[in-house]
Amino acid sequence: MSVTAAGLRDRLQNGELRGLLVAPIVLFDLLVFVVPFGYLLRISLTERTQRGAFVEGSWSLEAFQYVLSTPTLIDSFLFTLWFAAGVTALSLGISLLYAYAIWRAAGGLRVALLGGVLVSMLTAIVVKLFAVQQLFAPNGVINQGVLATGVIQEPLALINSAAGAVIGQLYIVVPYSVLAIYSVLSSVDESLLDAARDLGAGRLRAVVEVIIPHTIPGLIVAGVISFTWSVGSFAAPLLAGSSAERTTGIAISDLLQQNFDWAAAAAMGLLVATTVFVALAVTYGLLSYTGGGTDG
Amino acid sequence: MGNTDRALRWLFRAGYGTVFLLLVAPVVVVTATSLSATTAVTFPPTDLSFRWYTTLFTRRVWMQAVQNSLLTAGGTAVFSTGLGVAGALGARHLSDRSQIAVSGLVLVPLLVPGVVLGVSLLIFFSRFGLQQRLSTIVLAHALWATPLTFSVMRATFSRFDWQLQEAAMDLGASRLRAFREVVVPNTVSGLVAAAAIAFVVSLQEFIMALFLSGRETRTIPVESWFALRGSLSPLVSVASTLLVGAVVLTLIIAATAIGLERVADDT
Amino acid sequence: MAILEVDSITNSFGSVTAVDDVSLSVEAGELFCLLGPSGCGKSTTLRTIAGFEQPDSGQIRIDGTDVTPTEPNRRDCSMVFQDWALFPNKTVRENVAFGLRMNDVATAQRRQRVDETLSLVEMTDHAEKPPAALSGGQKQRVALARSLAFEPEILLLDEPLSNLDRKLREAMQLEIKSIQRETGMTMVYVTHDQDEAFTLADRIGIINEGHIAQQGPPATVYTDPTNQFVESFLGTTNFITCEVTATTAVEPATPEATDGGTAEIELTTPFGEPLSVPAVDRLSPGDTVTASIRPERVSVVTASSEPPASWLFTATGTVEQRLHRGSRIRYELAVGETTLVTERRIDERLGVDIGDSVAVGCQPEAITYFDAAGRRIR
Numbered sequence: 001m002s003v004t005a006a007g008l009r010d011r012l013q014n015g016e017l018r019g020l021l022v023a024p025i026v027l028f029d030l031l032v033f034v035v036p037f038g039y040l041l042r043i044s045l046t047e048r049t050q051r052g053a054f055v056e057g058s059w060s061l062e063a064f065q066y067v068l069s070t071p072t073l074i075d076s077f078l079f080t081l082w083f084a085a086g087v088t089a090l091s092l093g094i095s096l097l098y099a100y101a102i103w104r105a106a107g108g109l110r111v112a113l114l115g116g117v118l119v120s121m122l123t124a125i126v127v128k129l130f131a132v133q134q135l136f137a138p139n140g141v142i143n144q145g146v147l148a149t150g151v152i153q154e155p156l157a158l159i160n161s162a163a164g165a166v167i168g169q170l171y172i173v174v175p176y177s178v179l180a181i182y183s184v185l186s187s188v189d190e191s192l193l194d195a196a197r198d199l200g201a202g203r204l205r206a207v208v209e210v211i212i213p214h215t216i217p218g219l220i221v222a223g224v225i226s227f228t229w230s231v232g233s234f235a236a237p238l239l240a241g242s243s244a245e246r247t248t249g250i251a252i253s254d255l256l257q258q259n260f261d262w263a264a265a266a267a268m269g270l271l272v273a274t275t276v277f278v279a280l281a282v283t284y285g286l287l288s289y290t291g292g293g294t295d296g
Numbered sequence: 297m298g299n300t301d302r303a304l305r306w307l308f309r310a311g312y313g314t315v316f317l318l319l320v321a322p323v324v325v326v327t328a329t330s331l332s333a334t335t336a337v338t339f340p341p342t343d344l345s346f347r348w349y350t351t352l353f354t355r356r357v358w359m360q361a362v363q364n365s366l367l368t369a370g371g372t373a374v375f376s377t378g379l380g381v382a383g384a385l386g387a388r389h390l391s392d393r394s395q396i397a398v399s400g401l402v403l404v405p406l407l408v409p410g411v412v413l414g415v416s417l418l419i420f421f422s423r424f425g426l427q428q429r430l431s432t433i434v435l436a437h438a439l440w441a442t443p444l445t446f447s448v449m450r451a452t453f454s455r456f457d458w459q460l461q462e463a464a465m466d467l468g469a470s471r472l473r474a475f476r477e478v479v480v481p482n483t484v485s486g487l488v489a490a491a492a493i494a495f496v497v498s499l500q501e502f503i504m505a506l507f508l509s510g511r512e513t514r515t516i517p518v519e520s521w522f523a524l525r526g527s528l529s530p531l532v533s534v535a536s537t538l539l540v541g542a543v544v545l546t547l548i549i550a551a552t553a554i555g556l557e558r559v560a561d562d563t
Numbered sequence: 564m565a566i567l568e569v570d571s572i573t574n575s576f577g578s579v580t581a582v583d584d585v586s587l588s589v590e591a592g593e594l595f596c597l598l599g600p601s602g603c604g605k606s607t608t609l610r611t612i613a614g615f616e617q618p619d620s621g622q623i624r625i626d627g628t629d630v631t632p633t634e635p636n637r638r639d640c641s642m643v644f645q646d647w648a649l650f651p652n653k654t655v656r657e658n659v660a661f662g663l664r665m666n667d668v669a670t671a672q673r674r675q676r677v678d679e680t681l682s683l684v685e686m687t688d689h690a691e692k693p694p695a696a697l698s699g700g701q702k703q704r705v706a707l708a709r710s711l712a713f714e715p716e717i718l719l720l721d722e723p724l725s726n727l728d729r730k731l732r733e734a735m736q737l738e739i740k741s742i743q744r745e746t747g748m749t750m751v752y753v754t755h756d757q758d759e760a761f762t763l764a765d766r767i768g769i770i771n772e773g774h775i776a777q778q779g780p781p782a783t784v785y786t787d788p789t790n791q792f793v794e795s796f797l798g799t800t801n802f803i804t805c806e807v808t809a810t811t812a813v814e815p816a817t818p819e820a821t822d823g824g825t826a827e828i829e830l831t832t833p834f835g836e837p838l839s840v841p842a843v844d845r846l847s848p849g850d851t852v853t854a855s856i857r858p859e860r861v862s863v864v865t866a867s868s869e870p871p872a873s874w875l876f877t878a879t880g881t882v883e884q885r886l887h888r889g890s891r892i893r894y895e896l897a898v899g900e901t902t903l904v905t906e907r908r909i910d911e912r913l914g915v916d917i918g919d920s921v922a923v924g925c926q927p928e929a930i931t932y933f934d935a936a937g938r939r940i941r
């Protein structure tokens with residue numbers, strides 16, 4: 001025995017093995033993340049069955065075939081991509097405007113605007129969706145307000161519709177998106193805006209020419225957050241959308257808990273995870289590309 | 297020219313003003329509706345009363361949910377902070393490549409949608425009959441909380457002057473004693489912040505909890521979810537208000553411990 | 564005629580008045596320096612000229628046209644910022660072309676103009692680099708070129724050299740001066756560094772607490788200050804606190820002191836020798852008058868030799884300190900109840916040691932007097 005207990009204790013005391021302190025966290029992520037994910041992959045490769053969740057010990061591509069040949073599942077996947085893309089676009093627009101407003105504001109206004117983002121971040125998703133149901137309902141304050149202006153005659157279908165699903169999802173992603181953009185923007189020197197104006201650029205042009213190129217890293221991070229979270233969206237379309245807004249997340253949940261078809265649910269889950277990782281890989285490529293462009 | 301400029305400025309103000317109002321509206325709505333005097337959930341409420349607050353404390357399911365939430369959030373805070381502290385201490389002594397590998401592994405779960413994590417954990421834990429337990433929910437929440445505690449603690453330790461520990465050892469303290477006497481007191485604010493953030497993550501999370509909880513192990517968000525999908529009563533507003541209050545309180549503790557700027561920087 | 568006229572502008576931020584009734588006018592082709600300590604309002608004045616700040620009252624005129632309500636992008640002036648504010652996402656060429664592009668200059672013409680300007684500041688070789696790849700001095704040149712490129716009427720420079728080290732700063736001062744001569748550009752230059760102001764300026768405006776304390780050619784401002792702030796701000800000096808003893812006319816101390824015959828007021832000094840100032844109404848017995856003698860104009864001879872008759876006064880003092888400061892030597896002399904400081908170049912050193920007794924005085928034109936409010940008495 002080359003390693004005695006006493007020798008090990010000595011080495012621990014001398015701090016030689018301090019790197020081993022990462023063992024618990026690594027072990028945790030392996031056991032609770034990597035292994036379950038591997039198991040998910042394994043289940044997606046079993047035979048589907050009417051009796052029980054899956055056929056123990058079998059190997060089959062049936063689940064993937066089923067997922068890729070069932071129109072409702074394909075539709076739900078395509079809808080999810082569209083939904084995520086739309087939410088991402090809206091989220092970027094809103095967040096850029098708001099982050100820019102925080103950046104330009106001074107003193108109390110800045111604190112208030114930042115406070116608004118923090119308040120929203122600290123409100124649980126369920127709470128926000130509950131409030132969306134109240135606020136955007138046909139008889140809610142927002143519809144009542146717009147009706148009072150006389151612009152519309154009938155209340156708008158702002159919940160239990162595609163619009164509702166998008167509004168709900170925006171509530172989830174916008175606060176994080178704003179902070180991602182603001183954190184980049186806050187490092188930009190405000191005199192750049194003065195310089196552009198001084199050289200003859202109008203207000204809007206100065207922002208487009210000088211400020212937006214700077215916020216690209218922030219916009220990319222905000223885009224990633226908005227897109228990946230929306231691809232996995234579940235709560236917003238279920239609570240604020242109608243039955244037509246059936247995202248992959250909802251489909252997986254139904255396969256798992258109503259159809260008891262675990263193999264198909266696992267296959268669908270892997271499809272979502274793959275989409276997310278592809279989106280991340282593309283973004284990483286973009287980031288290193290633009291990073292090389294501005295720094296090199 | 298002056299006119300378009302002015303119009304643009306007003307449009308900009310109206311734009312961010314609207315976003316601001318929409319961002320803070322949910323908190324206003326739940327707080328207002330929780331004070332409803334009637335059984336209807338209406339905003340703005342017509343009469344105010346605290347009756348639903350007292351009612352909540354007599355409902356067994358809600359009290360169970362409050363207890364479950366506190367246990368889960370507390371468990372997640374302790375567990376992820378422990379992992380985060382040990383991991384951050386260990387990572388300092390690894391090569392650059394190993395550090396990147398460890399951080400990568402720790403951070404990835406944060407990018408995986410909750411539905412996918414929930415499904416994968418439900419399928420995995422069912423195999424061992426461990427689903428529907430609070431400890432399982434703690435493990436799930438720790439997947440999202442640990443990356444945050446890990447980064448907060450790494451930032452905290454990177455700011456700490458490790459010569460202090462060497463000085464303590466030079467003065468005769470053992471490595472462990474030096475850690476306890478010098479390192480811990482000087483990094484305790486980071487520790488509090490990490491724990492608070494983990495607590496908040498767990499308190500708010502509900503998709504994984506939805507998949508992994510049973511009738512007896514529902515947290516407040518999960519119970520609210522079922523209430524929202526069923527019949528609406530101001531009890532949901534009360535539970536939501538309490539949830540928001542608990543989150544804000546926890547973060548105030550964290551913020552006073554390390555300063556708000558750093559909470560934003562480290563996470 | 565004056566190309567830029569600043570007509571009594573006042574600028575407040577909340578309760579703080581940063582610029583208080585400032586007026587100045589700058590001739591075409593002139594380099595005008597605004598000099599003052601930090602926080603005196605000189606940068607705010609410049610930003611108001613550029614259009615980034617709106618004055619509470621007063622008017623800015625360029626070429627006789629009132630531009631006070633005009634947006635910065637429509638004003639025919641351009642600013643070189645203290646931290647240069649180069650657009651980091653654009654190359655040097657794109658930075659320099661920016662103003663031309665915003666002013667809708669045609670592509671071919673733009674290209675030519677950018678090349679000309681880059682060669683003027685000797686940055687042609689770096690045209691395709693991003694600003695991050697440049698040294699401080701090079702960034703400075705690009706910032707200058709960016710503003711020069713679209714040929715504004717007036718160039719505004721806000722402490723453009725303060726981020727450079729001393730050697731580079733001095734080299735760039737000469738370069739800016741030569742570019743200004745070459746292009747005939749009108750420049751308003753803000754600085755807190757008096758050496759820089761004296762090197763560059765055709766005329767100087769000294770600002771203190773939002774007011775213009777004095778303006779004029781550098782030599783006049785230095786030798787003939789109108790108030791105590793200007794005297795103290797421009798280099799070190801000896802301030803001697805005196806007291807008015809009598810306001811009745813007395814005999815001049817020396818024939819050269821005044822034009823002869825005018826009434827004089829007598830002062831007691833901390834070193835015993837009386838001084839006198841021209842009689843002005845605002846002085847009465849007991850008032851404080853501050854006399855100022857620049858260190859290089861304090862005259863000293865060893866106690867054994869006879870002091871020149873042309874001296875305004877002759878006092879006895881003791882050498883207290885002798886400090887070698889590179890090319891100069893600084894002496895501190897205890898004279899009566901005060902200490903006078905004098906400086907000599909190393910080749911003009913005084914043959915004295917610490918503790919030696921000396922005679923101290925000055926020529927009549929070496930001394931200036933200020934009343935308690937800081938106004939010059941003449």
